[in-house]
Structure formats: structure tokens, C-alpha cells
Amino acid sequence: MPNLVLVTITMFSRKVEKGLDKHNVFADFPKGRVAFFVTTNVHKLNEARQVLAEQGLAAAMLRIEAIEVQSDHLEEIAEASVRDAVEKSGLPVLVEDAGLFIEALKGFPGPYSSYVYRTLGTKGILKLMEGIAKRNAYFHSVVVFHSPEQASPQCFHGKVEGELAVKERGNQGFGYDPIFEPRAGTGKTFAEMTTAEKNRFSHRALAIRKFAAWYKST
Numbered sequence: 001m002p003n004l005v006l007v008t009i010t011m012f013s014r015k016v017e018k019g020l021d022k023h024n025v026f027a028d029f030p031k032g033r034v035a036f037f038v039t040t041n042v043h044k045l046n047e048a049r050q051v052l053a054e055q056g057l058a059a060a061m062l063r064i065e066a067i068e069v070q071s072d073h074l075e076e077i078a079e080a081s082v083r084d085a086v087e088k089s090g091l092p093v094l095v096e097d098a099g100l101f102i103e104a105l106k107g108f109p110g111p112y113s114s115y116v117y118r119t120l121g122t123k124g125i126l127k128l129m130e131g132i133a134k135r136n137a138y139f140h141s142v143v144v145f146h147s148p149e150q151a152s153p154q155c156f157h158g159k160v161e162g163e164l165a166v167k168e169r170g171n172q173g174f175g176y177d178p179i180f181e182p183r184a185g186t187g188k189t190f191a192e193m194t195t196a197e198k199n200r201f202s203h204r205a206l207a208i209r210k211f212a213a214w215y216k217s218t
């Protein structure tokens, strides 16, 4: 296992060192077990990394072009990606698929959150919601772990209920963070919170904590 980890760190550092704060990414490597997180999103990695560190686990970003199937279910999308990532890397890996589900829009954008973010963006969502008083929404995260030794992927879910803001607020975080206020918070949007604050409430932190508990027990 240690050799495998070292080889992977070298591959990884060549690909991502430009876009990332080296200290953040590499700080936890020597601590013990490593979770290889297949993602293109540095913010997701950073959030997961902090939660995993609380549990004494290290996180490494693995940039693999894993397939993303079209489906109405986050779990199906994440499972297909994780199987593909294990096949391509030969490593035990973690994949996450998340989405924002808006009740007044019958769950839209949900599993299409990535496409909708790239096309309509947060401003487009606010436009669709203009004049709508019922603003409840939730984020759902599905974290899936799979490894070459495992028969089938293991799924962990996290959900956070909240409200859609009327205007974008805050400049931290990413994606829909400026327009989402978690109900359990103090009225701040996720983008008005530090990563540590967001991790107290977020869908991703919940799912990653469930994964960490399971991973440590295996």
C-alpha cells in the first residue's frame, strides 16, 4: 500500500499542482489511510479533505475522465462513474455526485445541476424563481466508494434542507452556494460561510462523514 500511494501522489502532483494550494492538498498524506477522490472540482475536494481530516483520513484528488451517464438518479450517475474510475485507475476510489433540488420547480435542476449551472447559472435559477414565494430546496450528495477488491460500490447519502435566497450573497464556496441558505444555519448562504462552517451543515460533509465511519471500520 505505501508504494501505491507514493506512485499516485507523483502522478497527481504533476497534473494539479498549478491549480491547487499544495499545502492544502498534501498536508494530510503521511497520516495513514488515503481516500482517492475522483473529481474535477477543487472546492469539493477541499470540503471533503477537511471532513476526512477530522476523521484521521487523508484525501487525494485523482483527475480521471470518468464517464458521466445521463440519469434521473444521482446514485446511478455516481455508480457508473466510480466503476469506470476503478477500471481506469486500478485504485480504490471515491466519487461524488451532487445536485440542487428546488421544490417549486418539481426538483429541477436535480441530477442536471451541472448542465444547468453551466447554461443558466445562479442568475438563471433566480430568474425562474422570480415571484415564487415557496423557496424551499435541498442539496443531495451521493458519495460512492468502490475498489478493485469490492464486488459492488458502497453508497453514502447526505441531504441539507434550505431556502433559495432572492439575490446572490457571498463570495466563498462554488456553484449554487451564493443562492442557498441552509435551514439549520443563521440565514447565511453557503457562499457567506467558510469551508469549516459549510461543513457543519452540508450535504457533502454528511455523506463524507458516513463514508469515513464505514471506511475506518473496514
Ligand code: ITT
Pocket: 038, 039, 040, 041, 044, 096, 097, 098, 099, 100, 113, 114, 115, 117, 139, 173, 174, 175, 176, 177, 190, 202, 204
Ligand atoms: P465532479 O468533477 O466531481 O463531477 P462537479 O462540479 O461537476 O464536479 P457535481 O456533478 O457533483 O460536481 O455537481 C453538479 C453541480 O451542482 C455542480 O456544477 C455545482 O455547480 C453544483 N453543486 C454541487 N455541490 C454543490 C455545493 O456544495 N454547493 C454549490 N453547488 C454545488
